[in-house]
Amino acid sequence: MKKNIAKMLNDQVNKELFSAYLYLEFNNWLMDQGFTGFAHWYRIQAMEERDHAMLIYDYLHHNNETVDLQAIEQPNTEAQSVLDILKAGLEHEEYITASIHDIYEVALKEKDYRTKEFLDWFVKEQGEEEANANDLIDRATILGDDRKALYIMNGELATRAYAPPSLTIT
Numbered sequence: 001m002k003k004n005i006a007k008m009l010n011d012q013v014n015k016e017l018f019s020a021y022l023y024l025e026f027n028n029w030l031m032d033q034g035f036t037g038f039a040h041w042y043r044i045q046a047m048e049e050r051d052h053a054m055l056i057y058d059y060l061h062h063n064n065e066t067v068d069l070q071a072i073e074q075p076n077t078e079a080q081s082v083l084d085i086l087k088a089g090l091e092h093e094e095y096i097t098a099s100i101h102d103i104y105e106v107a108l109k110e111k112d113y114r115t116k117e118f119l120d121w122f123v124k125e126q127g128e129e130e131a132n133a134n135d136l137i138d139r140a141t142i143l144g145d146d147r148k149a150l151y152i153m154n155g156e157l158a159t160r161a162y163a164p165p166s167l168t169i170t
């Protein structure tokens with residue numbers, strides 16, 4: 001594997017672990033506000049982000065690269081409402097999508113088709129995650145200040161089940 005691609009993937013491990021940390025922080029904030037269903041949704045999201053980090057970690061090792069584990073930045077939540085959290089979630093997903101696309105572009109340029117194929121799963125996953133984040137924002141925006149309706153949505157989000165990633169490293 002080319003050094004520049006290994007470095008970008010290594011950095012992506014850190015970004016995915018930061019994503020998990022950020023969503024855990026969202027979980028914290030939402031729990032404190034009593035929105036336990038929304039909190040649960042982000043807790044599951046944090047687990048998925050850890051899975052993403054481990055997929056890239058395993059992919060690097062599978063290609064005889066080592067992983068240089070870096071410090072994980074402290075997440076910072078300045079939310080005033082559930083909607084602020086949801087919008088911050090979408091913004092973060094867009095940042096991660098751009099980061100995955102950057103690696104994808106370099107993989108194509110370097111003719112690293114194996115990495116390109118590996119990243120196909122992440123490109124699709126990011127599309128789904130942005131769609132989910134947008135959907136949550138749309139629904140919470142419609143509900144606005146209707147706390148009763150928000151409470152019903154909260155109950156629905158509490159049922160989200162964890163599912164391991166469909167991708168395996170072989």
Ligand code: OFO
Binds near residue numbers: 048092093125126129
């Ligand atoms: Fe890692 O899936 Fe979104 O960020």
